[in-house]
Amino acid sequence: MRIDSHNININLILEWVEACTERHDKYCRPVPTKDLNQTRLVDIQTRKVVTYPGPDCDYVALSYVWGNVVQDNYKLGDTLDTLPRTLEDALSLTERLGKRFVWIDSVCIDQSDEQDKTYQIERMWSIYRGAWVTIVALSGNSAEAGFSRVSREEYHPQLTCRIQGKRLVSLMPTLSQQIWVSPWGERAWTLQEGLLSPRCLYISDHQIYFDCSSMQCCESLDYSRSWAHGLTPTSNPTEEGFVTWMLRQAGGGALRIPLDWPSRRLEHWGEKLNLYSYRKTKYKEDAIRAFAGVLQQLQNIYTKGFFWGLPIEDFDWALTWRSQDPPKRRHGFPSWSWAGWQGPLFFGQPIDVAKTRRIPTELEIRASKAGRMELVFVSKGDHIASNGNIGLVILHDPIHKAARMDVHNPQLHLDMYPTAEKNGYLFITAVCLHFSPDFSNPRTGTFATGKPETFSFDIKDVHCLLRITSTDRYIQTRWSGEHPSIDQKQQEESTFILLARDHVQGFILHQLMLVDLQHSSDLAERVTILELLVPLDKLDILVELKPRRQQIVLA
Secondary structure (H helix, E strand, C coil): CCCCCCCCCHHHHHHHHHHHHHHCCHHHCCCCCHHHHHCEEEECCCCEEEECCCCCCCEEEEECCCCCCCCCCCCCCCECCCCCHHHHHHHHHHHHCCCCEEECHHHHCCCCCHHHHHHHHCCHHHHHHCCCEEEEECCCCCCCCCCECCCECCCCCCCEEEECCEEEECCCCCHHHHHHHCCHHHEHHHHHHHHHCCEEEEECCCCEEEEECCCEEECCCCHHHCCHHHCCHHHCCCCCCHHHHHHHHHCCCCCCCCCCCHHHHHHHHHHHHHHHHCCECCCCCHHHHCCHHHHHHHCCCCCCCEECCEEHHHHHHHCCCEECCCCEECCCCCCCCHHHEECCEECCCCCCCCCCCCECCCEEEEEEECCEEEEEEEECCCCCCCCCCCCCCCCCCHHHHHHCCCCCCCCCCHHHCCCHHHHCCEEEEEEEEEECCCCCCECCCCCCCCCEEEEEEEECCEEEEEEEECCCCCCCEEEECCEEEECHHHHCCEEEEEEEEEEECCEEEEEEEEEEEECCCCEEEEEEEEEEEEEHHHHHHHHHHCCEEEEEEEC
């Protein structure tokens, strides 16, 4: 379709919203919650900051990059002065769409009141989930950038030509491509704003995109000719959710990952965390706060909630996240949480993400809460998996034998660690292995690509495997052509906490956390995650890795 390079097609946008309203299920509809009663909006007609009128109110939300623009502060009842261009364009576009109210963070949150800021940030899920549509200023790098074809004329023209009397027009970049290269796609806060909104209207310098939980549209393609855009919940012949079924039929959207498949909840959390890890926060203390709205939504399937950003019900596997590149330490957060590190990461998961307890592992994790030691997570090695998981019983298992032994080190007491709650210490009782990893024999040749690298690792005469992210800082490797040279310091014996196990192609996979034991403070810090694969019929060789049950305080 030919794009009007000077004007936004309002009628086309309204057609997209109408099609979504008529054809799609609850995941595309705004959800008004009681939390909105304490939310403020801008009344476009009066330009005043007003209280949310009630559940019948269709309001528009704005998602944008604030940049270095200094904005005025507004309280309830204030009349707006002239706002930065992006905000004024949002008011104008909202009015043209036939709506009276709009939510803008810098205006509707009292920036001078830290208590109000905290209160509103904790309700981001409700604010964006309740919006009729969220306008995303995709291309703007600040609040003064404005919208293309509204307050500024800069745009990327659509290429056209005539061949034998017929006009041909080019397609524009996809929404996914635009997000990855846009200023909006680099900011941590904006991810949850896009994910939580049932419908997003992306304004870019190329074209406008519409993205809901069930379809995606753009100006350069005529959606009315698409079979996928005509699907409705009644078209779904399966028992799975409509959004998941749509994902199978037509592929996923730019950011849409359905939440109607609870058995894959670890994957839902991990994929969102992976997207978030590429983005940046201006202030380190926002590492979890800028992701809090996503975690609030995920509590629909993780009913016990989260601890320092990790899901409590899958805490063992959640601890196995790993960095794609050598990360930068983010102080103020524990080393075991992804929030404690800056940089892209992978999330850990079993071979079958719907079966997280096929081989239960002895693991008990406690933490200080309100001055008391409370249980966070527990898994018993002799417990047969349930809830659809198939338990695998292993005979003559040195890990199981070690789990039945007394704790190797003395009992730990909370009064020995007065800052445990503030600093997020984990009090872990687990089976630990003690050995010297050997990274001198790479098998897959993916070094420095950020992908998992597999190394041959022999325990006596048994051929085992080690797997670790190829760019991990723990592998202090020097490469000459295709031949690695290992820093000899890495040959020292190290302590590994066994977090989880799985079965894969005749091997038992052990998810291990390497820790740095600081004997001066009796604390340990996470170093990295690696996988040890041992042949199923040779598991007795694990006795050579000195498995024993230990208590570790992980900072």
